[in-house]
Amino acid sequence: MTSSKKPNSTRRSTSVSLADVAERAGVSKMTASRALRGTTGYSAETRALVLKIAEEMGYVPNRLAAAFGSDTANNLVGICIPTLSRELYGQILEGLENRFSSVNYQPIVGVVGYDDEVELAWLNSALSWRPSGLVVAGRERSLANRTFLQSLTIPCVEIWNLCGGKDTMEKSDPMRVGFNHFDAGAEMGRYLANRYQGPFGYIGVRDEDVNLGAERLAGFTSALLECGIPAPGRKNKNNSPVTTTFLKDKASFYAGYYGTEQLLTANPDLRVLYYLDDNMAVGGMMLCQQKGLKIPGDVAIAGFGGMDIGAILPTRLTTTAAFRLRIGKTAADALLKKISGSPVGVLTDVGTELVRGETA
Amino acid sequence: MTSSKKPNSTRRSTSVSLADVAERAGVSKMTASRALRGTTGYSAETRALVLKIAEEMGYVPNRLAAAFGSDTANNLVGICIPTLSRELYGQILEGLENRFSSVNYQPIVGVVGYDDEVELAWLNSALSWRPSGLVVAGRERSLANRTFLQSLTIPCVEIWNLCGGKDTMEKSDPMRVGFNHFDAGAEMGRYLANRYQGPFGYIGVRDEDVNLGAERLAGFTSALLECGIPAPGRKNKNNSPVTTTFLKDKASFYAGYYGTEQLLTANPDLRVLYYLDDNMAVGGMMLCQQKGLKIPGDVAIAGFGGMDIGAILPTRLTTTAAFRLRIGKTAADALLKKISGSPVGVLTDVGTELVRGETA
């Protein structure tokens, strides 16, 4: 059944190989390969015969061998993201997967949290599969990790965060697809500063010592300053117009809930609250409702993300909509282009949209 | 720099290979391989030297070659899930990835929706990578797909749904890790039937012609019948005690919101509503609030999933908590055991927990 030129050779694998198909079809391995892949170099009859035999024999191509033997035919891509617990990355990943699978690329994914060493370990491990491209979540990272990404010889795209724009990038940095979080925060800051005098508070989370969404907060703060919002002064060491709190927790409804409670207890005068994301903002709303605080009368609330919970609340949440699925798809497209050698811009801004809800 | 026994041979790849390291270290490829992998058959000095050289030369192992050359060393696993938009599968996937990566297995993931043909295509494509195991989401599938899974020669585990239990399984079926959705629905049904007389309604969604969570609804319905809840009779073709509606939409807050509106408009007498998941249930709550309906006074509401939104609402949601992360981890463990040849039970029930909230 399994055949080989040397009859005494032992076959490790029991499955049907290209050689088996070729022999049974009475053609060479090469011809069979071409016929199965549908390139050129065979007659119609030959192709039909090979396909028929392959089907009959239950031939399953071995992409391991293909990728190994060619070093151009490897259609693996690595995708490295911090978490899947937030719906954020789930949707981005879905967008990525959709596009990649549509052109027969296989994603291998890693969920690495916010720890640089874990990320680096995963990247090394992923590279040993010789993927033809890499997708990583854009975030602040250690010099070692950044250097690692810069020294890659395969195309790489950073998603989610544009990290300050073109001028701050080095040539060797990966492409970026996402939006400018600083600007998104600033836009919300301006919007709120035009409507409220403050004082302003912010509730976010810290994961493995990194403050998530730090750039948005920076943009937010900067916009408030530009709009002439004064820093409260007292118990505000960095003299910022925003009183912040960072919970050591996952970004979740519940974190928003008790984070708001903590912040308001320590600073009962706060009148405008900005959150790391919509889920936390909704948690904050729930707390305010429970305490009998009117929104936005007593406390104005703004979130981030445009998650669909915000749209159905009795009072619609004011937020910044981010287009997660689109980021995934756009990033995948950009990477595929780069892999195929087409020119691609280093920065792709998919934008955001300020959603004027009723909570702020 | 790149070396080869035949000096005139052309190297396709430019990267450092095992042979390069071995030559520079003055040992054979095989010894270098063993030293790098840390098996046996080398002295401590040899190993240290090889590691040092590999480090110096920037050697990156080629797992493609390793997997190809060994057919036991392939530590790829395929993970096939319907969607990542619901946080449900995100958390399961995170659990899976955690466990797999901890033993250096690489997951390749596919997001295939609820279409049998798409799933089958993905499975075929994934198999061509010769993974050592497969994780698929447990759900109703076509005979073709079920047969395909049964004929696999590699270990496979179905997650999420125990699908009726041991007696309904065939020997060739994949292992299952999850919980019994019928029982979960039945438990909720009994709980509600003991507190309310009805009439009962259910709001779910249909994706590509499959009703998600159908087994839970079946269990729910069956429990109501057992508790003596009568079918309303009129406009209820299948004579069920539950008036159902299935939206052609994603399971989301918004779907729950307008689904509830539709159902209540058509059936204003409904007094107890059961939902596909917590998000939809919360959407329903929001609608009720907006219509001035008291919960649970006018309408009682129960969800499913134990998503954290339910825990922070002013009135805590009555629901069934499912342990998604644990399902992922348990499933990965089971698959790894099976791959390593250890005995594993065909069914692993991670259970659920009825959460007695304040909405029902």
Next chain:
DNA sequence: TTGGCTTGAGTTACCGGTAACGTTACGCCG
């Protein structure tokens, strides 16, 4: 001293594809 056992390290033969190149057959054209 000898023989057996352990241990370190080399040798060889693949694994199942793809790329590159060589050869043959055949149609087209003048």
Next chain:
DNA sequence: CGGCGTAACGTTACCGGTAACTCAAGCCAA
């Protein structure tokens, strides 16, 4: 009818590892 271009197909040489086997050296006990 000869020259030529191209389509069809065969051959061969890898790719970068791993498994199985072999062998030499070192060690210890008898």
